[in-house]
Amino acid sequence: MGASFAESLFDRQERLGWWRQDVLRSARILVVGAGALGNETLKNLALLGARWLLIVDNDDISSSNLSRTVLFHLTDVGRRKAAVAAERVQALCREATGGVRAIDADLVWDVGLGVFRRVDLVLGCVDNDEARLAINRAARAVGIPWINAGMYELTGSVTAFAPEDGPCFACAATPDQIADAQSRYDSCEQVRRRYLAEERLPTIQVTSALTSALQVQEALKVLHHAPVAFGVRYVYNGWTNSFHAIQLPYDPHCLAHGRLGTVLELPLGVDAPLGHVLDVLATRFGSGIQVHLDRRYIRRIACRWCGRPLLLERPAHRLYDDELICPTCQTTGGTAASGTFHTPAKEGYIEVVTSFSSYRFGNQPLTNDVAERTLRQLGIPPLHILTVEDRHGRHWSCELTGDLATTLGDWGRCARSAV
Ligand SMILES: [Zn+2]
Ligand SMILES: [Zn+2]
Numbered sequence: 479m480g481a482s483f484a485e486s487l488f489d490r491q492e493r494l495g496w497w498r499q500d501v502l503r504s505a506r507i508l509v510v511g512a513g514a515l516g517n518e519t520l521k522n523l524a525l526l527g528a529r530w531l532l533i534v535d536n537d538d539i540s541s542s543n544l545s546r547t548v549l550f551h552l553t554d555v556g557r558r559k560a561a562v563a564a565e566r567v568q569a570l571c572r573e574a575t576g577g578v579r580a581i582d583a584d585l586v587w588d589v590g591l592g593v594f595r596r597v598d599l600v601l602g603c604v605d606n607d608e609a610r611l612a613i614n615r616a617a618r619a620v621g622i623p624w625i626n627a628g629m630y631e632l633t634g635s636v637t638a639f640a641p642e643d644g645p646c647f648a649c650a651a652t653p654d655q656i657a658d659a660q661s662r663y664d665s666c667e668q669v670r671r672r673y674l675a676e677e678r679l680p681t682i683q684v685t686s687a688l689t690s691a692l693q694v695q696e697a698l699k700v701l702h703h704a705p706v707a708f709g710v711r712y713v714y715n716g717w718t719n720s721f722h723a724i725q726l727p728y729d730p731h732c733l734a735h736g737r738l739g740t741v742l743e744l745p746l747g748v749d750a751p752l753g754h755v756l757d758v759l760a761t762r763f764g765s766g767i768q769v770h771l772d773r774r775y776i777r778r779i780a781c782r783w784c785g786r787p788l789l790l791e792r793p794a795h796r797l798y799d800d801e802l803i804c805p806t807c808q809t810t811g812g813t814a815a816s817g818t819f820h821t822p823a824k825e826g827y828i829e830v831v832t833s834f835s836s837y838r839f840g841n842q843p844l845t846n847d848v849a850e851r852t853l854r855q856l857g858i859p860p861l862h863i864l865t866v867e868d869r870h871g872r873h874w875s876c877e878l879t880g881d882l883a884t885t886l887g888d889w890g891r892c893a894r895s896a897v
Contacts, residue, residue: 487572488527496702502527503573505701506596506889510534510585510613511603512563514546514681515627518690519603520563521548524570526698530577531567532597532889535560536584546683558582576888583859586612587773587795590748590862591619592877595741596889599700600624601693605679607651608659614639614647615734619863620741623700623708627693631680632716634689637726638696640708648734650711650726667828668774669797685716738875741863747880748860753849756836759866759876766869768835775856777829777840783807793857794830831856853878861885 488499505528509516512535523531539547539554539562549566550559560580568578583589586608594600594616602613602624610626617624621641628635639646663670692712699706711724746758759767774794780787781804788804790797831840839848858864860881866874 491526496704498702499527501701502698503529506530506532506598507697508532508534508594508597508600509603510600510609511605512549512559513537513543513603513605514683514686515603515629515690515693516559516563517547517549518686519601519627519694520567521570522690522694523697524567524578525572526694527572529571529573529575530889531564532579532581532593532886533560533563533567534581534583534585534589535563536582536588546681546686579887579889581885585609587793587857588859589616590859590878590881590885591616591738592741592861592863592879592882593885594622595620595863595877596886597622599697601697602626603690603693606659607655608662610647611651611656611659611734615736617641618646618734619736619738621737625693625696625700627689629679629681629685629689632682632685633713634685634692634716635711635713636689636692636696637711638700638706638708642737645709645726645728646732646734649729649732664799664802667776667779667797667799667802668794669776669799669802670795672798672800688714688716738863739873741875741877743877743879745880746876746878747884748854748858748862748878749852750878750880751850751852752834752839752844752856753846755853756834756849760836763866763868763874765836768833768867770833770865770867771831771856771858772865773832773857775831775840777831777842779828781807782827795857 491497492499507523507528507530509520509531512520512533516533516535520531520533537559539550539557539559541555544550544552549563554562560582564578564580571578581589581593585604600613600617600622602610604610613624617639623639623641625636625638626647661671662674692714696706707723709726709728711726713722713724744758746755755769756767759769776790776792776794776797778787778789779802784804784806786804786806788802829840834840834844836844838844861878863875863877866876868874
């Protein structure tokens, strides 16, 4: 394909005085959610000439998706959204590239911060506030902009969030939104609730098309460094065809504003045993280091009635509430829902690990068999950034850069195009 043909492909948009096709060509965009909004957003980006698209989703295509998803076909029902979306978006890209990639994972727990660090922009096309809060935290941690989109019936809303300052999504989150995000987990053990009353929002395709178009229009401005009203929620009302803009509040005490320091790239991957991880870190930072997990790993829990211990040895986010049932007492009517294991009143009823060192795994000594476990078994996702504390109390952001090739493939070989 000659350069002149490539230029003529985008002739109409290149007539815009401020337009730079090379910005689209090199931008690395992470699209979270490949449902109704994600389909539209990915389609728009591909037609505009974006080539480096990363798609995160962990859901199957269901028949009820098909009335709103331009990328999915009838025969795709039951297949994975991320993979099918990547395949179809790749075919829509007007210039040859192998830059569309799928990550089939839960954004909240299973996408490492190193993924966020390698994109220029995140577009949130999700349907729940837990995922929005997680995108917000990650984007802020690595200092990249993100644009949230949401919709309900004929109403759509879009907000761009600045990479470093100003209001973030969490600053403006209402108690209801926070409660909704937390309702996915048991309040004591923070394990997942198996049966969630998932709300199925009423909506139609045209609302996703309109909302996504607004989101991508904001994305174009962000990528071109054109003026953008960060922290302003634009709400479109499809009944009255009116817009209103809401300036979101800034909370100076917001916990989501933590920015990672300089990220150190370490030749470690998520399948490294803890003993090896500690050796590599000790070479770098000296002895007496501690690794913080930023998640909970539950070793065991004891029944509040009979004291029988239940060995779990799993990350809390991979456990469900109905797995915390005592085999002895369940016949007496004790269920997870009625709280067999759920009493924080009893000291030591649960053993949770949130950090480890050369000497300790949580509050217990680090034994040889534990040192053979891998970071992945502790629930750390590939390419994550670990917080390491040295013996002087200094904190270091250490990336599992050994996972780069397997997580991002071709993406890993190129640096971020901006910022
Ligand atoms: Zn905030
Ligand atoms: Zn029991």
